[in-house]
Amino acid sequence: MTPGLRPADFKISERSTALTALQEELEGIPCTTEPQQLSKLSIDWHTFSPVLSEKLAGKRADIVYFPTSEAEVIRIIQACVRHRIPLTPRGAGTGNYGQAVPLEGGVVLDITRMQSILWTKGGIMRVQPGVKLMAMEKEARKTGWEVRMAPSTFRTATVGGFVSGGFGGIGSITYGVLRERGNILGLQVVTMEAEPQILELRGEAVHQVSHAWGVNGIITEMEMPLGMAYPWAECIVVFDDFMQSARFCQRLGESDGIVKRMISLHAWPIPSYFVALKPYLPEGSHAALLLIAENSLEPLADLVKEWGGQITYTKPAAVCVGGTTSSTGKGITLMEYGYNHTTLHARTADPSLTYIDCLFPADPDLKAMEYLYRTLAEEMMIHIEYLRLNGKVTALGGQLVRYTSEARLREIMQIHRDQGVHVHDCHDFTLDSLQKKDASNRNQQLELKKRTDPLGLLNPGKLKAWMEWQAQQTGSPSM
């Protein structure tokens, strides 16, 4: 050790030397070290959470690479392994758990230039992970298919990022969530080793890597099943009574004779945040935003009437077919008002808002929902996406919460749990907290990581189970 240097300095200096060497070895692969770019490409939409914003503040990559091929990914991996530099993969950064934040700096692997659609046949599309959902949809529609599900961020979100960090999306009301058998057919993954292996995971094995935030392998190819493309109309339905609107949405979800792609419900005042939709959202009304097959519009109108709602807006399907209208940048699509976009629009109007993620229990009387709606009216607004989960129409809550403190936020989460609502902790940056319910899946992720990332360089700090296991191995106390 050079005299006068403290150990911490030495580590920095070591990293710096290593990075210099890595950069030389990776000559020719596009990259950036421009500070503003580094900052931008080291964050995601975890900024929705004041808790995560604070905890993840200042975490920044040292360098961001933009590979375009698997070969380049392999070169980057080899260099990182050689120099013991952490590597955090990243899609478009529209996730909101901090999954793309490089906790220990190092390399961020931006996959957005891996945009090839490798092939499409028989309703299956094989792609590189950086393909945007909207590009997949456009390509699929050329042969009469469409993507089964997509996040509200489909315009920018990559399919790799969606599969690595998403749960479900627009389309899940028909096809269930990503985790559902058959919604991801295959994932090709490169391991984080001196001699990287290329694994083709298929069947249930894909879930060792899906929603694993890149902690146990870098996805380089993906095989996704498609759905037959419907002409989707978009509708806004408004209700005076919130519980009535929730019962309507549940019934609509369970009406299999009405084909649909999205049922997104927003308690007032959430609709007030949807500025561009203002003419269709009467003051004080709760709004359901729907994507409905054109040939189901008449039965939808009947159902709305029966439940005492009012259709204030209908955009015919013709405009939507052939990729979303919005692909040209023109027009509004309701797809950009549900899921994460709800929080985005709300926070644009009021940055003091945050959100919680939860699954309501199956209950025809919606007791938990009603209790929470009444009890937390002052500080919470209910936002629900309806989707199919294990064959049942389920309400996925994305409640907006007026943030006061982390303690109160956690109290609100606990109030949900006390009502039998399953809460995903979206204010913690570990996979473990988010997926508490699914310990077997976390174990699978851990087991794979032992094989694919023995040095623990992939997206470090995100899988607590790994850190605990490592502590056991070295005999040091677990964190």
Next chain:
Amino acid sequence: MTPGLRPADFKISERSTALTALQEELEGIPCTTEPQQLSKLSIDWHTFSPVLSEKLAGKRADIVYFPTSEAEVIRIIQACVRHRIPLTPRGAGTGNYGQAVPLEGGVVLDITRMQSILWTKGGIMRVQPGVKLMAMEKEARKTGWEVRMAPSTFRTATVGGFVSGGFGGIGSITYGVLRERGNILGLQVVTMEAEPQILELRGEAVHQVSHAWGVNGIITEMEMPLGMAYPWAECIVVFDDFMQSARFCQRLGESDGIVKRMISLHAWPIPSYFVALKPYLPEGSHAALLLIAENSLEPLADLVKEWGGQITYTKPAAVCVGGTTSSTGKGITLMEYGYNHTTLHARTADPSLTYIDCLFPADPDLKAMEYLYRTLAEEMMIHIEYLRLNGKVTALGGQLVRYTSEARLREIMQIHRDQGVHVHDCHDFTLDSLQKKDASNRNQQLELKKRTDPLGLLNPGKLKAWMEWQAQQTGSPSM
């Protein structure tokens, strides 16, 4: 009254005079009075039931008309009303409740020549009621659509007959049953009056006439929603253990990532009756017959493996697309082994078999099914069609029963009820018995009949509620 003639003779003679007058007035509309034809066109597949066979024996039309247009239907109605002659509408006669049997003779209105497809647009097809389901499928596939659901008799069955007497069919595992909102968009109905009205029923009002066996109006046009056409592969999966096969089918039904059109389950020895499928049905094994979207075959294979089944037969989708293969008469389609065809094939091998119709309760442990499977093993074979009902995957039983007596058959039905199974009484020829559960629907049918068939000439004897109401009106004792 002519001396020497008894009242009964007089009635016959009156009917005969009336019929002669009717025939003269309907000159030009194709008809038959040829005895063999009359017999053939006065029955349906109620012969599956020894009870109904006995009760309905000898009931025969006096004349059968084959109108080709609504105008001809109206002429026939007017003549029947003028001469007080009963009129019983009939599709292809593949129903099995005796709904097409003219209990009081008179005119049978055979709609099979009303075969025009009026228009197809935006995933909706408007047709005359005599269009065969297979013809609709072929036409729909020209523009990338398919029929949402069809009976196993799709080759001959008319859409009018299906809607008038069917519950659900192949496709109901995705779209729910006919009764589900949105699966019938409109029905045009001609009333049984001296001046027939033409009613266009839409929305929930269609169910006043759907599954009403023509007791309250003659359907002359129908507007049916379509589904996007999938390339369907066909598979046979076999299991050693029946309960395991039933759990597999339920799971498959609830796997929304696997797109499917049919899940038809047959306890051994039912598979032994499927002669043409013999090579794929090992002795003693229980068989699930499946229609699965081609891009779901891989996840299906995984699921089968996980549940310990074995795929013995796969027919790729390419063969099935563009209308069913079988449209050319070549090849086998599994669609002709489920639903009513199961009973048909079984009875071909063993005419002593009959069946019962039931809905199993939602129960993840399948207790009722297991109890019945074990308890009635000697005299009953379980056959299940899985379909969506009110948004939930439900097991529709079409059990085959070794018939000994009506009393024992009714005991078996009661044993089902005791287990919480809902039994449709398919051994009674009244709508009321079959639809016991849905009294509100029966009332709607009755209310419509009061307006549309004041003389009670339409398919007489099938709606008990009507007969009771009539008895009340005239003060005579109800039947």
